[in-house]
Amino acid sequence: MPADAARLQPARVFEVGPRDGLQNERVLVPVEHKLELVERLVAAGLHDIEIGSFVHPKWVPQMADTEQLARRIPRRPGVRYWALVPNYKGYERAVRAGIDHIGVVLSASETHNRNNLNRSREQSLEQIARVARSAVDRGHTWRGYISTAFGCPFEGAIAPEQVIEIADRLRALDAAEISFGDTIGVATPRQVAALCRRLIERFGARRIAMHLHDTRGLGLVNAYAALECGVRIIDSSVAGLGGCPYAPGAAGNIGTEDLVNLLTGSGFDAGIEIERVVDTSRWLRDRVGVTPSSKYFRYASARCSA
Ligand code: HMG
Ligand code: MG
Numbered sequence: 001m002p003a004d005a006a007r008l009q010p011a012r013v014f015e016v017g018p019r020d021g022l023q024n025e026r027v028l029v030p031v032e033h034k035l036e037l038v039e040r041l042v043a044a045g046l047h048d049i050e051i052g053s054f055v056h057p058k059w060v061p062q063m064a065d066t067e068q069l070a071r072r073i074p075r076r077p078g079v080r081y082w083a084l085v086p087n088y089k090g091y092e093r094a095v096r097a098g099i100d101h102i103g104v105v106l107s108a109s110e111t112h113n114r115n116n117l118n119r120s121r122e123q124s125l126e127q128i129a130r131v132a133r134s135a136v137d138r139g140h141t142w143r144g145y146i147s148t149a150f151g152c153p154f155e156g157a158i159a160p161e162q163v164i165e166i167a168d169r170l171r172a173l174d175a176a177e178i179s180f181g182d183t184i185g186v187a188t189p190r191q192v193a194a195l196c197r198r199l200i201e202r203f204g205a206r207r208i209a210m211h212l213h214d215t216r217g218l219g220l221v222n223a224y225a226a227l228e229c230g231v232r233i234i235d236s237s238v239a240g241l242g243g244c245p246y247a248p249g250a251a252g253n254i255g256t257e258d259l260v261n262l263l264t265g266s267g268f269d270a271g272i273e274i275e276r277v278v279d280t281s282r283w284l285r286d287r288v289g290v291t292p293s294s295k296y297f298r299y300a301s302a303r304c305s306a
Contacts, residue, residue: 021241185215239292255294
């Protein structure tokens with residue numbers, strides 16, 4: 001622990017690599033490797049891990065084995081395993097597999113919602129309301145994702161008012177937190193800061209997460225803009241893997257090792273051992289056959305071979 005750890009502020013890193021990262025990989029990663037990936041992330045200190053999704057296996061075959069994975073992961077005190085669901089059917093599958101932390105998704109853009117979920121936003125909100133009611137009855141925790149919160153591959157720029165309107169609906173359903181997705185990585189730090197300020201004023205910082213894809217290289221700067229405004233939950237993906245299969249051109253999330261490096265350098269502590277995250281990215285490259293894109297990984301690898 002750094003000497004000045006007492007002065008560091010806590011931040012929460014929400015790891016989406018096993019879901020957002022692997023859903024977009026061309027290779028189908030065997031369940032044994034996914035299991036080891038999650039175990040490695042836990043060992044690195046990650047406490048919120050989205051292990052997969054319960055979507056239609058025909059649309060996203062990479063996630064077809066999430067049931068098996070969820071059943072096999074050893075539960076550990078203090079570690080929350082999350083899964084993404086697109087509708088009530090997905091929620092039922094998650095519950096049967098023993099998952100009690102649920103991410104539910106819809107888009108700010110109507111066209112992206114239809115492409116991603118084959119439903120209108122209103123229809124998705126009806127599904128989310130059903131999930132929310134059941135989750136509350138069963139004592140489960142759920143977060144809402146609002147995709148295309150800054151821009152849509154089909155509709156272009158998205159007005160903050162459109163995003164806030166949907167966030168209001170999710171809050172009215174008692175979402176524990178809402179993660180705002182820059183699905184295609186078009187946000188700028190000014191836009192992120194402007195939206196974050198309005199969101200914090202409305203909902204409080206505790207309920208807001210940022211989910212930033214790094215398509216144009218602004219992911220980390222955008223994360224910093226959000227931190228400066230008071231946001232303390234940032235989604236990231238080990239090795240910088242990821243993308244949305246229904247958002248053409250979307251690149252990976254900000255890399256977990258890059259985010260941890262940013263947090264440490266900016267006075268935050270998320271309780272994560274960066275070298276273990278780097279080891280996990282190396283293992284992903286050498287054993288699983290995926291290509292890390294995180295900058296810190298490249299730096300650490302170059303240092304090792306120097
Ligand atoms: P659909 O075909 O419209 O579904 O798909 P349906 O309700 O009409 O039902 C058709 C069949 O699918 C039925 O089976 C249902 O039972 C079945 P049949 O009676 O024909 O045998 N079905 C399901 N099966 C398994 N799991 C389910 C499920 N639901 C229905 N959950 C659906 C609608 C939403 C399922 C489909 O469009 C889908 O799976 N979409 C998911 C796409 C996806 O995974 N996108 C990526 C994740 S979102 C993301 O990455 C963004 C995020 O990272 C934030 C950001 O970056 O902004 C979160
Ligand atoms: Mg995403």
